[in-house]
Amino acid sequence: MSDKLFHRLTLIGIGLIGSSIARGARLHGIAQTIVISDASPKALTRAEELALGDVYEPNPAAAVTGADCVILCAPVGSFAILAEQIAPALAPGAILSDVGSTKQSVIRDVGPFVPAFVHFVPGHPIAGTEFSGPDAGLADLFQGRWCLLTPPPGTDEDSVKKIETLWQTLGALTAKMDAAHHDRVTAIVSHLPHLIAFTICGTADDLADETRQEVLQFAASGFRDFTRIAASDPVMWRDIFTNNKDALLEMFSRFSEDAQAMARAVRWGDTDYIEDKINRSRKIRQSLIDIKQA
Amino acid sequence: MSDKLFHRLTLIGIGLIGSSIARGARLHGIAQTIVISDASPKALTRAEELALGDVYEPNPAAAVTGADCVILCAPVGSFAILAEQIAPALAPGAILSDVGSTKQSVIRDVGPFVPAFVHFVPGHPIAGTEFSGPDAGLADLFQGRWCLLTPPPGTDEDSVKKIETLWQTLGALTAKMDAAHHDRVTAIVSHLPHLIAFTICGTADDLADETRQEVLQFAASGFRDFTRIAASDPVMWRDIFTNNKDALLEMFSRFSEDAQAMARAVRWGDTDYIEDKINRSRKIRQSLIDIKQA
Numbered sequence: 001m002s003d004k005l006f007h008r009l010t011l012i013g014i015g016l017i018g019s020s021i022a023r024g025a026r027l028h029g030i031a032q033t034i035v036i037s038d039a040s041p042k043a044l045t046r047a048e049e050l051a052l053g054d055v056y057e058p059n060p061a062a063a064v065t066g067a068d069c070v071i072l073c074a075p076v077g078s079f080a081i082l083a084e085q086i087a088p089a090l091a092p093g094a095i096l097s098d099v100g101s102t103k104q105s106v107i108r109d110v111g112p113f114v115p116a117f118v119h120f121v122p123g124h125p126i127a128g129t130e131f132s133g134p135d136a137g138l139a140d141l142f143q144g145r146w147c148l149l150t151p152p153p154g155t156d157e158d159s160v161k162k163i164e165t166l167w168q169t170l171g172a173l174t175a176k177m178d179a180a181h182h183d184r185v186t187a188i189v190s191h192l193p194h195l196i197a198f199t200i201c202g203t204a205d206d207l208a209d210e211t212r213q214e215v216l217q218f219a220a221s222g223f224r225d226f227t228r229i230a231a232s233d234p235v236m237w238r239d240i241f242t243n244n245k246d247a248l249l250e251m252f253s254r255f256s257e258d259a260q261a262m263a264r265a266v267r268w269g270d271t272d273y274i275e276d277k278i279n280r281s282r283k284i285r286q287s288l289i290d291i292k293q294a
Numbered sequence: 295m296s297d298k299l300f301h302r303l304t305l306i307g308i309g310l311i312g313s314s315i316a317r318g319a320r321l322h323g324i325a326q327t328i329v330i331s332d333a334s335p336k337a338l339t340r341a342e343e344l345a346l347g348d349v350y351e352p353n354p355a356a357a358v359t360g361a362d363c364v365i366l367c368a369p370v371g372s373f374a375i376l377a378e379q380i381a382p383a384l385a386p387g388a389i390l391s392d393v394g395s396t397k398q399s400v401i402r403d404v405g406p407f408v409p410a411f412v413h414f415v416p417g418h419p420i421a422g423t424e425f426s427g428p429d430a431g432l433a434d435l436f437q438g439r440w441c442l443l444t445p446p447p448g449t450d451e452d453s454v455k456k457i458e459t460l461w462q463t464l465g466a467l468t469a470k471m472d473a474a475h476h477d478r479v480t481a482i483v484s485h486l487p488h489l490i491a492f493t494i495c496g497t498a499d500d501l502a503d504e505t506r507q508e509v510l511q512f513a514a515s516g517f518r519d520f521t522r523i524a525a526s527d528p529v530m531w532r533d534i535f536t537n538n539k540d541a542l543l544e545m546f547s548r549f550s551e552d553a554q555a556m557a558r559a560v561r562w563g564d565t566d567y568i569e570d571k572i573n574r575s576r577k578i579r580q581s582l583i584d585i586k587q588a
Contacts, residue, residue, distance in 0.1 A: 195553070198572050255493065274535055275528050278492050278531055285495070
């Protein structure tokens with residue numbers, strides 16, 4: 001036996017997050033063998049060219065065979081099928097985890113397929129860039145970022161600890177919370193901002209041709225920041241939106257009411273209201289700076 | 295006579311933009327004398343401590359006396375009163391310009407006070423950071439950024455050229471356009487994104503205490519970018535919103551329809567619609583990169 005955290009670590013999906021885990025796992029000696037699988041032959045070939053792992057296996061069931069830790073790093077919409085495919089091949093005592101941004105849907109989709117002798121520890125590292133694919137990964141992507149774990153009640157404590165150790169070794173801070181609560185928090189801090197950013201880019205694109213050219217030409221800092229968010233992976237975000245529908249729609253509804261109220265204040269010249277709202281958002285910004293997340 | 299562009303350049307308002315002009319004007323030798331005025335005694339004292347100009351004058355009428363170029367760099371909501379105060383003191387042949395983000399309102403508020411012998415050249419540099427005040431200015435803030443000029447028909451061509459030269463010397467690109475058109479373009483690229491950013495920060499702030507702490511703690515990249523936009527100056531943005539009301543409300547209305555359609559697609563699982571919208575916003579992002587504004 002080696003002194004490494006895992007004997008055989010299998011990553012299913014080698015995009016931004018998967019390839020960042022692979023790079024970090026290598027750098028920090030987290031696993032003796034890193035096995036990489038991806039539904040895209042192109043991504044898998046690229047992962048091999050980049051030498052991100054030790055074994056490259058297109059078949060997910062074959063990829064998890066003999067692994068003591070398996071992490072699903074594919075878009076969450078593919079998790080139900082993936083879970084069904086790999087379940088019969090999972091080793092007794094293995095830990096099954098994931099990095100999906102929606103945790104209730106992952107527990108709903110993956111949970112029923114997990115054998116009794118496998119420990120299921122759902123996780124979500126809150127980190128990313130606007131780039132995607134095997135080339136986009138960074139060994140220090142998770143440095144100083146949070147990774148939220150949502151193990152269902154009764155999950156094997158040792159397995160939870162091992163996943164915490166994995167993320168802490170990659171530089172992340174870890175916290176445990178209820179999956180439903182996770183989904184509400186991420187809906188407001190991440191999913192809704194992305195929905196809004198995707199939308200406003202489309203709104204601009206729909207303007208008359210001449211104006212659109214100028215929108216691009218004169219894009220001010222406000223719009224530039226929005227397009228940076230909006231450059232993220234379409235399939236990943238489509239899956240996040242539809243798999244965190246309830247929390248996302250609730251937060252969207254709250255936002256819409258607030259935006260309508262702001263628009264009404266603009267229409268009627270209610271300057272006190274506008275200033276008060278701007279001042280409050282500055283305070284949130286200051287709080288973020290104080291706790292070093294900005 | 296010196297060979298400098300201006301003999302006496304007066305900046306009224308020494309915040310982020312005014313102090314960036316002062317620094318750039320000094321660096322590039324744009325004016326023989328730089329006169330600084332500000333309604334805030336604290337800002338004016340600070341400008342003097344930073345040696346941003348040559349003369350510091352709290353009275354705006356006294357500040358413009360003898361100047362061959364005056365640039366209003368205060369929040370646009372103060373322009374009507376400022377214009378009335380300085381009009382009697384403006385020198386024959388002087389150029390009066392500004393940096394306000396809303397151009398129809400500036401022409402409406404300032405235009406009637408401008409003496410026939412003064413050349414009024416409204417301008418808007420599309421540049422900024424989330425910081426404000428005399429300390430926030432940067433000599434190269436305008437480098438590679440656009441400055442839009444909206445001179446009313448019949449404006450003296452030589453005066454327009456001098457203002458173009460001023461901005462080009464500061465490193466900016468210049469373009470001329472109709473004020474109404476300007477207001478629509480900036481409404482979508484800048485004003486609406488700020489309104490949305492201020493709003494979503496408030497929406498988050500309204501969540502229950504426990505969740506709000508976690509909103510701050512786990513703020514993902516999406517939300518962080520929004521709070522950066524939302525950290526901008528409250529009075530400046532209050533004035534921009536109310537002074538570009540019509541264009542802003544039109545763009546908000548378009549955005550709201552699009553956001554509702556996106557929320558509906560999420561609710562009903564219309565994944566094709568969602569993916570299509572995300573792909574379109576990625577294309578806008580790519581266009582911005584292609585023309586080097588991102």
